[in-house]
Amino acid sequence: MNAITESVETRVKRRQLQQTPLWKRILKRPEVGALGGVILVFAFFYVMAPPFRQLSALSTVLYQASILGIPAVAVALLMIGGEFDLSAGVAVVSSSLAASMFATEVTGNLWTGILLALVLSLAIGALNGYLLVRTKLHSFLVTLSTFLMLQGLNIAITKLVTGNVATEDISGMVGFDLGQRIFASNFHLFGTTVSIAIVYWLIFAVIATWVLLRTRMGNWIFAVGGQGDSARAVGIPVKRVKIGLFMVVGFSCWFTGMHMLFAYDTVQSGAGIGNELLYIASAVVGGCLLTGGYGSAAGSALGAFIFGMTTEGVIYADWDPDWFMFFVGAMLLLATVFNGWLRIRALSRSK
């Protein structure tokens, strides 16, 4: 027995000496493909579009990326947990509509609206999660239903409350200045205007990455998405984890919704449709598997960055606007293919 323990100790020590080098471990991370895509797309537009080289252009691109990226980070967590959320795009608008209308029509103070919207957004997330675990349907179907219902509710309730299909201008109301400073202010950095949304985006990406890799909850998210039955068998509360993840998406929708409200003062009730796919696309480009159990929050942030660079890059490069969507699609395809190729190479190399 003693002899065995000793040999184990020496083997463990020897193993530690031979530990895999850092760069090899980095190459194995799910977001490495997206990082490669970022470099590729950035280099491409840096060469092709001189205006893209300005610092202020980077700020614009990052802003575009952050508005997609904040929900995309949460959606990445959800996808790693094995579920979809198609309602996220309109849920952002639901949140800003609720905040705006509750404040303008009922209380007169924006902060009550902000809180109501938070409760509502978390409730939408919880409802998605509850319906999922209750009906045992695929989350694609469940959230497709809530997506359609929210889309209808956004317009119907806005019309009921305001008589119009857009909300009133909230600038100048009680609580607007503080709200704007928190959710939608700009600051100057190296002579460029930078939106605070970019800062939040980076913070959320870092927190989500930390949670995924360094907390018990992160472990559980991977397990729940990777093999739900196994997770249940080792005592992980699978249903609660899933409902919690939907509520995290709800929170991110609220946050984005508040930014949109305070940045643009009014809300069109028909907005937000289609963005849910961009969130999912960002997460997938960032390394998340559509089947769950694998992925990265940081990668999802990089995915949103790729999308931001592509859409803005086409404008900076001054390409024919009629071809706009084609260029965006082609660049995304290129980035995604490159991303997949790099990931496969990285995995096979470091084996």
Next chain:
Amino acid sequence: MTSTNTPIIQLSNVGKSYGNISALRDVSLTVRQGEVTCILGDNGAGKSTLISIIAGLISHDQGTYAVDGAPMHFTSPRQALDLGISAVYQTLALVPLLSVWRNFYLGSEIRKGSGIFKRLDVKTMQQTAEREVERMGINIPDLEQPVGTLSGGQRQVVAIARAVHFGARVLILDEPTAALGVTQSGLVLRYIATAAREQGIGVIFITHNPHHAYMVGDHFMVLSRGEVELDTPRADLSLEDLMFHMAGGAGLNALQHELHRGEPTTAGQAA
């Protein structure tokens, strides 16, 4: 190192019925420290009902089930687990895309820090998992590697080692070798023997492969249609006997006799 005669689990005349259908009748079984008890039987023989009762998934309705001498009626697997009775099912409760050490600690993570900064103690978990894996004698080059990339036998061993590490005194192994080839089965069987002899764990080994059972078993029980067909220690049994019983025993003998009228048959051929 261990005394081989302390009973941990004792079942006396245990039975379970669903309405009029009785799934299990009159089963008596003793699991002792450091002993491997093999339970064999055809599909539908009552093996899974039996291990479900032992693991606390379902409750028996006849006879007594005692752990350390105290009669028990489990209502959840958690209660069985708390007494050190741990089951490793064929699905293994592993997550293929997660790394070996994360799987090892899944659901029982070690954490440090407090409040919102409570986080995984990655270093401790990695080192402990590494030590346990080394102790089992399987060679996993990188603990960060996903469990899904391990061989079937290695995965079994990781799952068993995990149960042992988290305080199993009785291990219920549900057909651990069923889906494995010869080499991989050998790996698992070697580990079963080690776990029992060196760590003094009582093992309940469910299988329908009499060869595998005979290699590691100390005690054998063959179930057939919910009843005990054979219950005997290793000393009183040859592999041929076991194979004969496993293959259907007297019933099969009669069947063969019927199919090949007049041809003489032996137990050995029947298997």
Next chain:
Amino acid sequence: MNTILRKLVGCSAAVAAIAFTTSLSPVSAQAQSAHDYTFAMITHAQPGDTFWDIIRKGANAAAKKDHVKLLYLSNPTASGEAQLVTNVVAQKVDGIAITLAFPDAEETTIKSAIAANIPVIGFNAGTDAWKSAGLLSYVGQDETIAGKAVGDKLNKLGAKSVVCVDQQQGAVQLEARCDGIKDTFKGSFYVLYVPGYDMAQTQSRIVAKLQQDKSVDYIVTLGAPFAPTAIQAADTAGSQAKVGTFDLTPRAVTLIQQGKLQWAIDQQPFVEGYLAIDFLWLNKVNGDVVGGGQPVLTGPAFVDSTNIADVAKFAKAGTR
């Protein structure tokens, strides 16, 4: 599907009537048997657009006055809008008012409506196509004329480089506006497509364009909801570009009052919705065909700091 839509229309309209003291009370809330006719209004509106809501208010006002039942239906895609025509023909409505945003896709189904003896009137979109599609009359702004008027105005204001913000790539009436501007405007001209109502993306794209081409001194938005975003984008990009817009919203009115928005070119959507329904009614009760083969023009009318005070009070009520 249609019954659900009808219920929604009726329901929201009913509450709107309670909520507002304007005379725009809905017709569809009343029992069907009480109406002389059922008219369908089919548009290519994106749901939740302020502009279309004003059109609908006009249509509701006419429906109430003429004592007819109004079915309001919309779908922003070509095939979707065409499908709606097929649906209402099957429902045997007494008249159809339609926006010809996608003439090629809609022509066949419109022909089938005409073959079923249902009078069809065009409004808002389709200046060039309504005659060949066999429509009785057309109510709306001639988008090309409106565009040309904007081009002239830009020349007068001394603009050198203009960006035109288009929120629905491929919609003919928006293209016509752009073409009209291009026709008369003498400086350099660039079209920027933005995705629906996503204001963050819209702002980012306008900012990117302004950073890419620093000579831009005027931004024209083809929809009024985008004007505030364009103003903000110019501010973010540190550009001196001024902003003008097609159409009006209460927000645009405020911005004109504040001097942040230079002007808006109004096609008076309330009138479009109102007249389209009224013309159908005239045709049914009296066999009238209005317009004499020419479009009935509702615009363009410029709203700027000189006449904003008059327009403001109607805009507040949501009818301009």
